[in-house]
Amino acid sequence: xxxAGKRALVTGSTSGIGLAIARSLAAEGATLILNGFGDAAVxxxxxxxxGATHSGADLTDPAQIAxxxxxxxxxxxxxxxxxxxxxxxxxxxxxxxWDTIIALNxxxxxxxxxxxxxxxxxxxxxxxxxxxxxHSKVASPFKAAYNSAKHGLDGFTKTIAxxxxxxxxxxxxxxxxxxxxxxxxxxxxxxMKARGLTREQVxxxxxxxxxxxxxxxQPEEIGALVAFLCRDEAQNVNGANWSVDGGWTAE
Ligand code: NAD
Numbered sequence: 001x002x003x004a005g006k007r008a009l010v011t012g013s014t015s016g017i018g019l020a021i022a023r024s025l026a027a028e029g030a031t032l033i034l035n036g037f038g039d040a041a042v043x044x045x046x047x048x049x050x051g052a053t054h055s056g057a058d059l060t061d062p063a064q065i066a067x068x069x070x071x072x073x074x075x076x077x078x079x080x081x082x083x084x085x086x087x088x089x090x091x092x093x094x095x096x097x098w099d100t101i102i103a104l105n106x107x108x109x110x111x112x113x114x115x116x117x118x119x120x121x122x123x124x125x126x127x128x129x130x131x132x133x134x135h136s137k138v139a140s141p142f143k144a145a146y147n148s149a150k151h152g153l154d155g156f157t158k159t160i161a162x163x164x165x166x167x168x169x170x171x172x173x174x175x176x177x178x179x180x181x182x183x184x185x186x187x188x189x190x191x192m193k194a195r196g197l198t199r200e201q202v203x204x205x206x207x208x209x210x211x212x213x214x215x216x217x218q219p220e221e222i223g224a225l226v227a228f229l230c231r232d233e234a235q236n237v238n239g240a241n242w243s244v245d246g247g248w249t250a251e
Contacts, residue, residue: 001028001029002029002232003028003029003030003227004028004029006029006031006230007030007031007033007076007077008022008025008030008031008076009035009072009077009078010032010033010034010079010081011035011059011079011080011082012036012059012081012083013034013079014034014035014037014038014046014054015036015038015182016179016182016183016219017081017176017179019046020218020219020220021079021081021131021219021222021223022046022050022052023223024224025079025223025226025227025230026050026052028227028230031052032050033052033053033075034046034047034050034052035055035056035059035082055068055072059082059111059112060100060104065111065112065115066111066115069111069112074119074123075116075119075120075126076120076125076127077126077230078112078116078127079129079130079131080109080113080128080129080130080153081130083104083133083149084100084101084183085101085143085187086143086187087143087190087191089141089142089194090142090144093144098144098145101145101146102145102149104149105145106148106150106152106156109153109156113128113160113171116128117160117169120164120167120169121164121167121169123168124167125168125169126169126170127169127170127229128164128171128172129171129173129226129230130156130171130172130174131222132150132154132173132175132241133146133175133176134210134245134249135147135150136150136151136153136154136175137241138249141194142190142194154173154241157173157239158171161239168235170229170234170235170237170238171238171239172229172237172239172241172242173240173241173242174229174242174244175243175244175245175249176217176222176245177210177211177217177249178207178211178216178217179216179217179218180216184207188203191206210251211246211247211248212247212248212250213246221244225242225244229242
């Protein structure tokens with residue numbers, strides 16, 4: 001239980017990858033603050049399972065982020081994970097979708113980080129882990145906002161890694177390939193439309209085509225990596241962008 005006594009906030013942790021990260025950190029003794037949307041009864045069950053509290057803050061709203069951070073108190077481990085996707089050709093890309101995706105997938109991490117860093121510096125220990133994506137390193141068509149936000153998140157992470165390096169605080173990205181979660185499932189209809197493909201073709205010829213293992217990544221694999229990055233043995237892993245993509249970005 002190497003995280004006993006540490007407080008961890010994982011954004012977007014009511015589902016998918018964030019929930020697996022929260023479970024992995026809780027299993028090592030961290031006190032969890034969950035964030036995200038979902039069925040109220042399910043969220044109550046998750047809080048009971050993990051001994052966690054929950055913030056329903058909408059992270060596209062800086063005022064709600066500030067209120068969440070204020071209520072959370074001093075955070076030792078900050079995982080910026082909440083994110084969303086929209087798939088459309090650039091000329092048809094809805095302007096409000098662009099704004100929302102940049103706000104959630106990129107700007108929210110700036111706000112949580114700027115508010116969490118003073119306590120981390122004071123304590124001389126902290127971990128900031130940002131869920132980026134293979135799309136922080138390479139692009140796919142029809143994902144203009146997502147690719148831009150994730151590339152930006154990589155740059156933001158490197159910047160704070162350098163700023164915080166002498167304060168015992170590390171900042172890294174974890175970059176999954178395709179993980180079977182609601183975020184991936186929900187983009188299949190728009191991808192079918194944008195590319196004129198069937199559901200099976202989208203899964204095999206778009207999603208898994210570049211993932212050399214031809215397998216979806218499991219959320220628990222990301223949870224295990226995030227827990228490793230919180231270890232003292234990972235104190236020199238800083239400013240990295242760690243791929244978990246079955247070899248996609250090795251090509
Ligand atoms: P998901 O849809 O299962 O979970 C998203 C989480 O974010 C949920 O808890 C949801 O309630 C929360 N959320 C959504 N909008 C929010 C808002 N405005 N404010 C606060 N919380 C909000 O998705 P996932 O696949 O688990 O994705 C998690 C992260 O992993 C995202 O940043 C995503 O870009 C990234 N990622 C996912 C994949 C994949 O294949 N699934 C691959 C690479 C990166």
